[in-house]
Amino acid sequence: MNEEYLDVPLIKNADKNRFELITGTYTTFIEFKERGKKIWLIHTEAPEELKGRGSATAIVEKTFVYLEENGYKMVPLCPFIAAYLKRHPEWLRLVDKE
Numbered sequence: 001m002n003e004e005y006l007d008v009p010l011i012k013n014a015d016k017n018r019f020e021l022i023t024g025t026y027t028t029f030i031e032f033k034e035r036g037k038k039i040w041l042i043h044t045e046a047p048e049e050l051k052g053r054g055s056a057t058a059i060v061e062k063t064f065v066y067l068e069e070n071g072y073k074m075v076p077l078c079p080f081i082a083a084y085l086k087r088h089p090e091w092l093r094l095v096d097k098e
Helices: 055-069 079-087 089-094
Strands: 010-013 018-023 026-035 038-045 073-076
Touching: 010 055, 018 055, 026 055, 038 055, 038 079, 055 073, 055 079, 055 089, 073 079, 079 089
Parallel strands: 038 073
Antiparallel strands: 010 018, 018 026, 026 038
8 A cells, every 4th residue: 555545544434425535635435335244335436636646546455454344245346446356366355255
């Protein structure tokens, strides 16, 4: 993960159904749907100003850690997250197999 994001906390914004990473005035987010201990990761978006600086990768990594620490399984619907999982198959342990 880019060191710029190491100390930036992941926010689970239940009102907006998204995980957020706030850097200065910019917000990178992953939209999700949650039912029980299963989360569908729907869409990842980084502001134009942060594209290419690792904010989307950072939020994916922080979200995966959050899911694992809190006993969630995920359904990766977002193409960016699916691509990340292909490069990092160790995280496939979080994918819901049902």
